[in-house]
Amino acid sequence: MSEPDIFGPGGDYEITRIEQDGYSGPAFKKVWPSLRHLYDHAAAYGDRPFLVFEGKRYSYGEFFGEVRELAHLLQERYAVSPGDRVAIIMQNNPQWLTAFAAVTGLGAIAVAVNSWGRGEELQQALNHVSPKLVFIDPRRLDRLLGEGPVKCDLIVGGTDQDQVAGYPGYHTLLKEVEDGDNWPTPCPSTDDPALIMFTSGTTGNARGALFRHGAIAQSLKNLAFSGYMVGGAIYQKMLKAGITPDPTMDFQPTALLAFPLFHVAASHAVFLMNLQIGGRIIMVPKWDVGEVLSLVEKEGITSLSGVPAMMWDVLHHPDRNNHNLDSLVALGIGGAPETPDGVARLQAAFPRTVLGTGYGMTEVGGTIATNTGDDYLNRALSAGRILPSVQIRVIDDQGHNLPTGECGEILIRSAAAFDGYWDDPEATAAMMQDGWLHSGDFGYVDKEGFIFITGRIKDMVLSGGENISCAELEHLLQEHDQIREVAAFGLPDDRLGEIPAVAIIPSPGSSLSESDVQDYVAAHLAHFKVPKQVIFTDQPFPRTALGKIIKPDLLKQLGL
Known part of the structure; x- marks a missing residue:
């Protein structure tokens, strides 16, 4: 049959x-x-447990x-x-x-x-x-x-x-x-x-x-299909371990909600997604790895999702082996790519657990592609296969379609995409052209349909799953009277993926220190946007003929 x-x-x-x-x-x-x-x-589930937060249950x-x-x-x-x-x-x-x-x-x-x-x-x-x-x-x-x-x-x-x-x-x-x-x-x-x-x-x-409402509904169906793929991977892992799943067992999935709710990774992928399936949510006000490990054991959490920095915390916590974490069947890694070595170490630490990742962005309601189970272990650098309701094009700098395997900008078309930016038609027109959303990401799709993200066109730093605008940092620091020129960029970091950093040409007579710059940014912007490294130089920044700073050349000039 x-x-x-x-x-x-x-x-x-x-x-x-x-x-x-x-x-x-x-x-x-x-x-x-x-x-x-x-x-x-969801309301029809009635007395079924739904939410746990700081000891209170709903x-x-x-x-x-x-x-x-x-x-x-x-x-x-x-x-x-x-x-x-x-x-x-x-x-x-x-x-x-x-x-x-x-x-x-x-x-x-x-x-x-x-x-x-x-x-x-x-x-x-x-x-x-x-x-x-x-x-x-x-x-x-x-x-x-x-x-x-x-x-x-x-x-x-x-x-x-x-x-x-x-x-x-x-x-x-x-x-x-x-x-x-x-x-x-x-x-x-x-x-x-x-x-x-x-x-x-x-x-x-x-x-x-x-x-x-309709776009969010499409996004939730994308997430449901991703969950279907994870479920299939869990089933295969159980069979390989000699365990026969019991289809009559009354099983309620239990998810940790640790991402901030102003991200689709929390509001859509955990909150709304669990309403669809009658799942239970264990929510924490902020990420605390020690508390999370205790909650996994106490509440029987079955799925835990986080950015690579959060997974790094779990792997390296000194008390990890003192907790019973056997309830975990799925670990989702999002917000930034995990390294192949990081994936291998996670699987070694949680051999019974299915690992997964994906590719998404806010403007398409989250998920665009998903990679889980053996596919993820064998292709840790891939964001996965494109979801069935999503269309992808890869174009060169002239807007021409590129063949399979060639790298260019990734364009996306999806019924889950946003309508546009609120009260900002110019930004909307720049992002959405002829029905295709310009992701600002470089990448390619291989012959088996797996998408690989190789870089970003947009001038952004991706730190611990948070997007940090280099332009925002630069605009703020250029207002400081002791700074003549500034360039913001990201530097590699084992835990966060990238950290924000700035290079500064100080004004004549300036007495600015690294901590002065950090305190100035902290007074105006969120804590995760504060540069972790400040480099002072008297060398002119390399620029194009039109005056734009060439950041790859600047990094070489700074020895980074």
């Missing part, structure tokens, strides 16, 4: 072709019409009861309506999740702001999207108020206080709500806007990528 065609008519991953809003290409047929449909599906029923109560509060007290923007600026906590679900279920637009930003960066984000309301925790509220008065309503989450700095607390407001059985508004449609997610721009300030 032949295997069913999962991509054919009636299959779980049936592929159809759609033509809408400038997109023409493949798409999954069986997707959620809106996030509201996903939430109602069932699916409890969580979505609170979500619907919050939706009533947003509409009745704050008059939040479909299309309004509601920003979330919080460290990982349950109120981040309930706010996201209430806002998007209501038909408004959730704005996921990078909570690691300084006050100036938070204010820039809010000024850009003009939200009607902001969910914020006390620490970020302090940063934001340091920049002056806020022009919209605030709800303070992540605390049990009745109010903070005169703004009402989340739990206090929820006590006012009497109805949480139903949603207060009609269901959003597939084409309604749902989410603005900020992504680092090569020219400085972050940009807000806008997604419709």
Whole structure:
């Protein structure tokens, strides 16, 4: 008997072709019409365990009861309506999740702001999207108020206080709500806007990528297919070990959520993905490898995802072997590539666990390609095979298609892609051309369909999974009166992949030190953007005929 065609008519991953809003290409047929449909599906799990955070436990029923109560509060007290923007600026906590679900279920637009930003960066984000309301925790509220008065309503989450700095607390407001059985508004449609997610721009300030409900649904189906591939790899590993899986066993996947929720790797790949499958989430406010190892043992975590730096922490923690980590069946590595040696060491340390990685970007809702199981072990440098609903082209600098195996810029077309950057048509036009998204990555696809990323066109540093704009660092430092010229770049790092560094030609008479430069950046930008190395030089920077700094030549000049 032949295997069913999962991509054919009636299959779980049936592929159809759609033509809408400038997109023409493949798409999954069986997707959620809106996030509201996903939430109602998940709420039906009722008493099934859903979320654990700092000892507090939520069932699916409890969580979505609170979500619907919050939706009533947003509409009745704050008059939040479909299309309004509601920003979330919080460290990982349950109120981040309930706010996201209430806002998007209501038909408004959730704005996921990078909570690691300084006050100036938070204010820039809010000024850009003009939200009607902001969910914020006390620490970020302090940063934001340091920049002056806020022009919209605030709800303070992540605390049990009745109010903070005169703004009402989340739990206090929820006590006012009497109805949480139903949603207060009609269901959003597939084409309604749902989410603005900020992504680092090569020219400085972050940009807000806008997604419709339908695009997010396609992204979740991509993630489901990636999960299907991981599940197949787990099944094969069990068979090789002489273990026969029991299909009747009541098994609930349990995922660690350690990525910050303003990334799709957390909001989509862990939160929304687990709603689809009835999984359980163990969430931590921030990465602490010692705490994570304890939680894996205590809670029976089955999947753990992180950037290579997080995996490095797990491998090198002195107490790793003192914990029972046998529940882990999947380790996902994302945000940056892991080295082949790192992959081999992870597999040796976790021989029963399936390893995987992938290729993605915010503007396409996350995943573009996936690599798992034996494929990953045999091709650790590859980001994997292209997902069935995604199209890829590789072009030269003249825009011509390149044949298999030749390296060029990677272009992407996907039904999961964003609609454009919020209130930034020029940036949107530069990124999306004729329906194809310019990734800014160099790479190639081999004859077996595996994609390899070989470099970046964009002037960015990828450090611990965070994109750092070199232009943003340069623009800031050029404002310093003791700096004549500056160039920012990345340097290799065993743990983080890359670290930000700057070369500076100081102004005459300058007394700047490395720590002076670092303190200046830290006062204006998020901590992960602070250069870890500052190099002073009196040699002119190498430049093109048009005056652009040639950074590869600069690194050679500096002996790096």
